[in-house]
Amino acid sequence: MKTGRLLTPFVSPARGVADVPGSKSLTNRALICAGLADGTSVIENFLMADDTGAMIAALQNLGVSVIAHENGRSLQVAGLSGPPDVSNVSINARLSGTTSRFIVPAVAVGRGKFTISGEAPLMRRPFHDQIVALRSLGANITELGAVDCLPLEVDANGLDGGTIYVNAEKSSQFASGLLMAAPLMKNGLTLHLEGAVVSRPYIALTLEVMRKFGAEILNPVDGTYVVSPTGYQSAIYRVEPDASAASYMFAAAAITGGRVRVNGLSRSSKQGDIKFVDVLEDLGATVNSGDTFLEVVGGSLSGGKFDLNDFSDTAQTLAAVAAFASAPIEIEGIGFIKAKETDRIEAMATELARCGVAVHQSQNGMVINPNQWALRSAQVETYDDHRMAMSMSLLSLRVSGIEIIDPECVDKTFPKFFEVLESLRDTKDFSSETTPVIAIDGPAGAGKSTIAKLLAEHLGVPHFDTGAMYRAVTLACLDAGLDVGNIEAVALLAEKIEITVGSRVQVDGVDVSERIRGIEVGQNVSAVAANSLVRKILVERQRRWAIEAGGGVMEGRDIGTAVFPDAALKIFLTATVDVRAKRRFGESSDQSLGQVKKEILARDETDSSRQDSPLRIAANAVIVDTSNSTIAETVELLGMLFRSEVSQ
Ligand code: DC
DSSP states (O other), rough: OEEEEEEEHHHHOOOOEEEEOBHHHHHHHHHHHHHHSSSSSEETTOSHHHHHHHHHHHHHTOOOOEEEEEETEEEEEEEEEESOOOEEEEEEEEOOOOHHHHHHHHHHTSEEEEEOOOOHEEOOOOOOOHHHHHTTOOOEEEESTTTSSOOOEEEEOOOEEEEEEOOOSSSHHHHHHHHHHHHGTTTTTTEEEEESOTTTTHHHHHHHHHTTTOOOOOOTTTEEEESSSOOBBBOOEEBBBBBHHHHHHHHHHHHOOOOEEEETTTOSSSGGGGHHHHHHHHHTEEEEEEEEEEEEEOOOOEEEEOOOOGGGGGGGOOOHHHHHOSSSEESSSOGGGGGGGOOOOHHHHHHHHTTTTTTEEEEEEEEEEOOOOGGOEEEOOOTOOOHHHHHHGGGGTTTTTTTEESSGGGGGGOOOOOHHHTTTTTOOOOOSSSSSSEEEOOTTTTHHHHHHHHHHHHHHHOEEEHHHHHHHHHHHHHTTTTTTHHHHHHHHHHHSEEEEEEESSTTTTTTTTTTGHHHHHHHHHHHHHHHHHHHHHHHHHHHHHHHHHHHHHEESSIIIIIIIISSEEEEEEEEHHHHHHEEEHHHOOSOOOOHHHHHHHHHHHHHHHHHSOOOOTTTTTTTEEEEEEEEEHHHHHHHHHTTTTOOO
């Protein structure tokens, strides 16, 4: 069995300022422009990760001097003062799409023989549209392997430039690469975008960086760019934090109902992925923005339909957020992400399904149908895709037992991802609170009673079984010959009797511990539990009970939602229907397994659909799936969450 990084849920809302690295897109664009510029540039707040490391190495191979400076916080780049002019250079773009697609045009305007290759997943990604465009400008390009793919050999002898048409239906990176090489073409370049352009904001980003390095570009009509043959001038360039990377931190605030800020970003950023916060806002989060910061405050999340064509790198983030929404979320306009690091739609659908989230894939996107009851612990595959690892990690904020396989793939763009996410954990030690209540809710058969009792023992605090109270009232009704459907009369009786729940259960001083577990009580208790007047009385007593005892472990159906919504720790204990049915079947063999399962499903339906205090997952409750864990493991996990300890 593979092992990965097991993540510990957040028991409190995510809070803080997230230290998001510089934008990959801006870093790699600035590197290309600085590398070709006249003079020495300084790139501040650059991203140091696999993809930018690939670009730095590629430029160094071409003779550009790139050195870290100011304790590694900025880069000093001594430009080539024009196009590369070397012979027989081999460049490995590793897994980096931008590096390969920016470097090929940059060497095509130079002189010499260049081979550009990469790791296997990059070699499978399409290159057709750029090869076609460059050939139309007279570039001499040979595919050394599969047609339209890396490795490519470029036998360069400068380019005159002129006019080209670039299809940008699969990726806008081709057009960006050609635009960045354009100031070095003898006559400059007029570039027309063709097809239904994807990720269009990245083109604006390219132009912004080029202009910072002295390029002159006209944009007479939408989709047409006229670049003058000016070359580049060195500059001091400060890279904004990466909006795609920030999406995970903003999503953490949305999922946990927290508050997360990223400094150095604003809503007016040219990075397309900044629009992700608009989606969060539409879903119910609050977005606060200043000139130099962006902050998301989580609220309850609704559903909706969103076109992410312009900011598709956040599609996986949104799909993960959708797991916690109250209605389906449809993501459209992203069919082209099937050709990214992996088929991102298929990969996301598969991994979300492992965690209990139903996803319907379409040609152009996906629909996520959330059902928090079904959320499960799982080992999550990441397909060499950093965005799979980062987005699926978001499920761990609320669900226990999420293990990310190959977590190191985040190094591609966000090497410190797990540390930064962890820095948003509110590490309050609940055991120092005056009345710490641990609320344990969940459906029948999830293991609540056993686990709550053992957890109370483990922590040395009282245990409160609130179900026993409803059972005690039911028994008193039956003993008094009262119809359990008689709302007022049952409430009057509940008011009158004294119920003591401890290791034994007493009604007016008489021990009824065994009798409340009888069949007749079992058959009538749901009617009593659905009585709003009774609930009011018992909830009040439960609150007093816990406060007088100085807190403890309280189990039931509405503890986190109604009795103690501010409980220190809220747990929703669950397990698959099959596992719960097997457990109940093991306890008594009066019925067949099939019958038990049917009854459990019916019980889930009644418990979650009753008018008053239906069984719901409380805001910020941690969903703990007990299907594949032993009782001892679950007790230990809950104890650890209470002490706010982190497993790794
Ligand atoms: O957990 P149990 O089976 O002993 O609960 C008995 C009934 O009381 C069951 O129908 C759910 C209901 N109940 C409730 O509505 N609210 C609680 N806090 C606890 C139990």
